[in-house]
Amino acid sequence: MARKKTKSVIPGFGISFGVSVSILSLIVIIPLCSLVIYSSQLTLEQFFEIITRPRVLASYKVSLATSFIASVINAVMGLVMAWVLVRYEFPGKRILDGMIELPFALPTAVAGISLAHLTVPNGPVGAVFSGLGIDIAYTWVGITVAMTFIGIPFVVRSIQPVLENVEGEYEEAAYLMGAGRLQTFFRVVLPEIRPALIAGFTMAFARCLGEYGSVVFIAGNKPYETEIAPLMIMSELQEFDYPAATSVALTMLLMAFVILFVNAVLQSRASAIVSGIR
Amino acid sequence: MKIEDPKAVKWTLIGITAAFLAVMLVLPLTYVLFTAFRSGLEGFVAAVTDKYALHAVYLTVIVTLMAVAVNVVFGLYTAWALTKFSFRGKKLLSTIIDLPLTVSPIIAGLIFVLTFGRQSVLYPYLSDLHIKIIFAVPGIVLATVFVTFPFISREIIPVLNAQGKDEEEAAALMGAGAFRIFRQITFPHIKWAFMYGVVLCTARAMGEFGAVSVLSGHLRGKTNTMPLYIEILYQGYDFTGAFAVSSLLVVMAILILIARNVLEHRSKAQYLKNRRKA
DSSP: OOOOOSOOSSSOHHHHHHHHHHHHIIIIIHHHHHHHHHHHTSOHHHHHHHHTSHHHHHHHHHHHHHHHHHHHHHHHHHHHHHHHHHHOOOTTHHHHHHHTTHHHHSOHHHHHHHHHHHHSTTSHHHHHHHHTTOOOTTSHHHHHHHHHHHHHHHHHHHHHHHHHHSOHHHHHHHHHTTOOHHHHIIIIIHHHHHHHHHHHHHHHHHHHHHOOHHHHHHHOOOTTTSOOHHHHHHHHHHTTOHHHHHHHHHHHHHHHHHHHHHHHHHHHHHHHHHTTOO | OOOOOOHHHHHHHHHHHHHHHIIIIIHHHHHHHHHHTTTHHHHHHHHHTSHHHHHHHHHHHHHHHHHHHHHHHHHHHHHHHHHHOOOTTHHHHHHHHHGGGGSOHHHHHHHHHHHHSTTSTTHHHHHHTTOOOTTSHHHHHHHHHHHTTTHHHHHHHHHHHHHOSHHHHHHHHTTOOHHHHIIIIIHHHHHHHHHHHHHHHHHHHHHOOHHHHHHHTTOTTTTOOHHHHHHHHHHTTOHHHHHHHHHHHHHHHHHHHHHHHHHHHHHHHHHHHHHHHO
16 A cells, blocks of 8 residues: 555544553653663763672673573474474364463463472472482572573464465475475575574563563572572662662663664564565 | 375474473463362462452452553554554654563563652652552552553554555545544454453453562552562462462463463454455
C-alpha cells in the first residue's frame, strides 16, 4: 500500500495519540529519565570507582558467564526442539509444543524456589548429583540451570516459523547431488535459519542477564562467587546506596543495548544475504 | 519426493526434546504440587487460608487487574494511533514502547524509586499531599504496568497492519464516529489477538517478582503480593507454606498456558485471513 501524504479521514488521531503518549511518559519516559538525571549528579570518577569495585566486577562476570552458557544451551536445544516440532509427526507433539511457554506463564519466584529446593544437596535431584561430587544449588551451575529454564522459549519460538517456511526443494537438490544429511543441514538449512537463531540467542541472553526472581533462590548469593549483577543493585538499594545502584544499573542497561545493537547489525547483514526467501 | 530423516535420528531427537522438557519444565512444576501436599491436605489448606496468604492473593488480584486495565487502555489507543495514521516519530514511539522488554525488572523497580523516592524532586510535593508511592501499593502497580507495558499493543499492531485501513476509511467517509468504527469494524478483527495480549499481560503481572520486590518494602499483610509472600515463607524455612501458595500460581500458569494456546491458534487464523483480504 502506498503511503498517503494526505490527512487521514479516520477520526480519533488526537485522542489516541494523546492518551498513548501521556501514559507512555508517565510509565516509561519520565522514570527512565530520572535514572539519567540522577546519574548525571555523579562525577565520572565516582561512576568508574563504583563500577570497577572488585565485588561489582565479579558480579558482572558471573552474570555474563552464566547467561552466555545458558543461552548457548538454549540455542542448541532450541534448534533441536524446533526441528522436532516442525519436521516430525508423533503422538504428544501438541502437548510438547504447548508447554514451551511455561517459563513465561510460571511466576519466576515459583520456578526459583522449586529449582532451588530440587537441587540443594539433600533435595531429590541434588542428592543424586552430590553423590557424583557435583553441587548444583548455590553454585554457578545452579544459576545456569535457572537461566536455562527462563530462556527456553526464546530460541524455539524464533526458529519455528522460519523453519516452517524453508522450502524442501533446496534440501532435495543438495541430497540428490550427493550431499550427506549433515552436510545438507549445515550448508542448506542452517544458513536460512541463522538470523532467527541469532535473534533468539540474543533475546535469551538479554533476558538472562536481567533475570532476578528465578535465580536468587538457587544462587546462594555469595559475594564474588555467585552474586549476579541484578542482585548487586538490589543489595545496594537495600542499603539506600542509590549512587551505586544507579551506576550498576546504567552499566547493565548499556550491556543490554550493546547486545541488542549487535543483534540488529547481524540481522541486517543476514537479511541482506537471505532476503530472497521470505 | 520428500526426504525424511532416518527413523533412528527422528526418535533420538524426539527423545532428547521430551527428556529436556521433562527435566526442565515438568519436573519443577510437579515438584511444586508434590511438596505442597506432602504434609497432607490440612497443611495445604492451613497455608493457603492463612490471613497473610489471603491478603497476598487479594493484593495480587488487585494489582493484576489494575495493570491489565492500564495496558488495555494504552494498548488499544496506541495500536489505533500507530496503525491508522502516519506521523513523525512513529518509529521512535514504537521503539520506546518495546523498551521495557529489555530492562531488567530490578532496574524497573529502581527507576520508580528514583522518580518518587525520598531523594526525588517530586518527593516534597507528594509527601505534602500524603501520597505514598514507594513501598506502597501504587508503586507496585506502576512497576507491574512497566514490565507488562508492551504486551497488549504488540499483539494487536501486527494484526491491524495486516488488515489495512480501507474499511475504516470507508466507514469514516460514510459518517461513522471513531467509537462506532472501532467497535463495529476494528475490534472484530483484533478480538483474538487482543485477548491473547490480555492473557500474556495477566501472566506476567501476577508473577512479577523483581520489580515489585524493589518497590514493596516487604510489609507483611500490606504490600506483599503472592510471589513476595512466597519468598518470605521460603526464607523462613516454611517450605510447605511456600509451595502451597506457589501451587495456586502453578494452577494459574497452567490455565494461562491452555488459554494462550487456544487464543494463539485463533489469532493466527484471523491474522492470515486478514492478510489474504488485504
